[in-house]
Amino acid sequence: DDGGRARARACLGVLTQLTTCAYHDLIPQLDADQIASFLVMSEFDPAWMALCNAMMTPSDSDATATAVITSLCQSLHAGLLDPNHSPAVVTGLIAIVRKSCDTLRIVRQELLQPLLLAVKSPPSELITLLTLLAKVEFQPDGGKAATCEDEFVNMCQGLLTPLLSPKSDLCSSALTALSMLLIVAPTQVHSFIAQSERLSCLLDLATSSESDLREKATQVLALASSDTSIRKAIIEADFSFIFFDALSSTNPSASAYSCLALSKLAGTDSTLNKTILSDPDLIDAVCFAIQNPTTQAVAFEALMYLSVYSPTKTALAGDAARLRQVLTSTPGQPYALAHIIASFATSSDDLRFDSQVDSDTEKMKALAAKGVPGSEKGIDLTAAAGSADEIAQVRLVLIESGAASVLSNIVENSSPELQTVQLHTTIAKALLRLSSCPTGSGRLVADGALKSLVNIALTDRESRPETLLYDASLAVARICIRMNPALVGDRVLGALPKLLLEFLESALHEMHEYEALLALTNVASLDEETRERILSLNGWQKLTSCLSSANSKIQVAALEAMTNLIACKAGFNRLSVNGEQDVKIFALFARAGESDRELCAALAGLAMMSTDPKLAKLIMTADGLKIAKAAKSRSTNPDVHARASALVNNLIRTPVESR
Structure with missing residues (x-):
């Protein structure tokens, strides 16, 4: 009772x-x-x-x-x-x-x-x-547990094979079971489905007059289309129409799985690729399915496949309201969302620029598109990513639509079990791509991207893969180049000097080294405390070593960063004690400088040094007055003239006994 x-x-x-x-x-x-x-x-x-x-x-x-x-x-x-x-x-x-x-x-x-x-x-x-x-x-003889997926799938096949017929009362249940088994043991079930007689049966069921059988068979084929041979067979049999027809189905599940199937087929045949990507109903159906909790996971998998193609990127970027809807309706799909943003913000040039372009392309296939292999007429995913100009606009729309805010919220607010290295690697890649937008730094800082990247880069560094730390550090550097340092919180700002100096030493490309130097220059412009922190981390010596680079842009960027470091008490103290060599370096660049930018950096450094009597004497010894006069005669740039005049005025005001 x-x-x-x-x-x-x-x-x-x-x-x-x-x-x-x-x-x-x-x-x-x-x-x-x-x-x-x-x-x-x-x-x-x-x-x-x-x-x-x-x-x-x-x-x-x-x-x-x-x-x-x-x-x-x-x-x-x-x-x-x-x-x-x-x-x-x-x-x-x-x-x-x-x-x-x-x-x-x-x-x-x-x-x-x-x-x-x-x-x-x-x-x-x-x-x-x-x-x-x-x-x-379990092995009866007490041996170790052994994998037995083949045996299990064979048992399932024995049960299901007789039922995969429209005449069977259990056909619908058998199709549901097959869908589950494709998740449990995909490789073995792919082999089972790929047999011509069985695949033909499924294709017939997908065109059945009974809606339940038709929709469930479509789901099975969509899941099975991860297999190359099955995709080829569907295309060769000219059965892709069943998925186009199902896009407008009133059954949300049937529509979502049709999106998934078409997104997989798009990576197999170039002609079909154009047809699929030009169909406006496809993006409509994907976005609609994302709003439905029961079909959201399937829709995001489809969008992960589609996100590597420029038509998909430009279509969503052209509809900012829909893009924001996609970005903000995904509480349960952080991993998929990060991949989609990373793919959207990746151009063909990004993939080609990477020194490991082959591995990066494979990474985009495996991570952003779930590793769909190409057929004989497969798609070049590097070329399909979109031109630099196309993706520049996509990045801007992503930033304005709050993509960085969404990614930052994942890092800051997701449960600990979701904070995996794999997720952080993907988020770092996505924010790295977004950081390439020249006008987006302010919004990225405001949306928490810089804070999240610093957290990712500084958390468990010893156990993190190098690619994750590198991408996060490069993204930090790119954001720091154009941001206003005064708008950055103290904790993040305090971490930047060490992070940027370490990245400067580990940079794999001259372009990345150059970006690290520009970032340090901007960060050092904030205040004396920041400049002293950089100097305390052996920053002057690290910058000086960049002057020996064969790349003139790196030399000038290092000179600019060093000039900013002079403007603090610690900088003057260091130069006063042992600055003769540094004075000679700046004088050399001022004497031999070929560009206005190089002359400005060298003359600005000498002008600041010349406010100290002891350093002014060293500059006079290095023919500082002649250097200033020569610079003014070689350049018509007003900034060069202003710095040369400041140097001359400081040297003239130097007491005679110090000259």
Whole structure:
């Protein structure tokens, strides 16, 4: 009765707590018959199943679990067929199977058919259980667990093959099972589906007059299209029309899976690629599916495939409202969203510029497009990414639509289990691409991108892959070039000198070295405290070493950064003690400078040094007056003239005894 059940549940709560603490041994252990009795009486209540699972003795858990499953198979079979009980039975089986490997064999032999064809349980739970059944099997001789996906899929095929016919009453259930198996053991199921007779059957079902069979067959084919041979067969049979037709389906799932199928087919055939990417209904359907929680994951997978193509990028960038809708409607898809933003913001030039262009291209295939391999008429993903001019506009729209804010929120607010190296690597790549936008630095700082990048770059550096740290540091440098340092928080600002100096030393490209120098110059312009922090990190010596570069742009950028460092007490103190060599370096660049920028940097440094009598004497010795006069005669630039005049005035005002 109700009162007895209430008291039983109260006892259940106490017992459940005891099983998780030191008093576990005080609880009387249940034998298999008692556990079976409890489970049947409770109508497979999840709480009772959890308690019974916990009360199995650790030393005898395998034997107890096996005995329970064996004695319960008939009841469990009935429970799986009952829509009211099947979710609880599946949950309990997951717990017991995880605890005892030996139960896998029994469950697979006795319960596989109802699990595949009759269970009305949340798909995620059922897929979890099927995955456990597919991965390992306990060896009777006590050997190690061995993978047995082939054996598992063979068992499933034996059950499903006779049912894959429109004449079968269980055809719909068989198609649902096949969809789940494509997630559980994709490689083996691809081989099963790729057989010509079976694929032909699925294509026929996808054109069936029965909407349920048609939509479920479309879903199976969409999932199976990750396999190259299956995609080729669909294209050669000229059956891609079934997916175009289903785009406008009133069934959200059918429309979403059609988007997924077409996005995969687009990477296989160049002619079909143009047809798919030019269809306006495709982007409409993808964006609509993203708004639906039940189809969001499928839609994002489709958009991950499509995001490597410039037509997709420009289509969404041309509709800022829809783009913002996509960016802000994805609480459960942070990883996919970061990949999509990274792909959208990547141009062909970006891929070609990388010194490891081949690996970067493969990375874009594997990460942004889930590794769809090309056929004989496959697509060149580097060329398909879009020109620099096209992607520059896409980046600007992404930034204005809040892409950086979305990525920063993922870093700052996602749960710890989501904060993986893989996710951070993708976010760093996405923010790196966005940081290339010349007018976006202010918005990137305001949206938290700089803060997130610094957090990524400074967290567990020893365990982070070099590519992650490099991308994050390069993105930091690019943002720092054009930002206003006064608008950056103290914690982030305090971390920048060390981060930028380390990146300067590790830069793999001259362009990246140059960007690090420009970033240091801008950061050093903020205040004396920042300049002194850079000097305390051996910044002067690191900048001086860049003057020996064969690249004149790097030389000038280093000279500009050094000039900014002079304007602080620590800088003057250092030069006063041992600045003769530094004076000679600046004098050399001022004397031999070929560009106005080089002359401005060298003369500005000498002008600031000349305010100190001791340094002014060294400059006079180095023919500072002649250098200033020569610079004015070589250049008509007003900035050069202003700095040369300042140098002359300071030297003239120097006391005679110091000259």
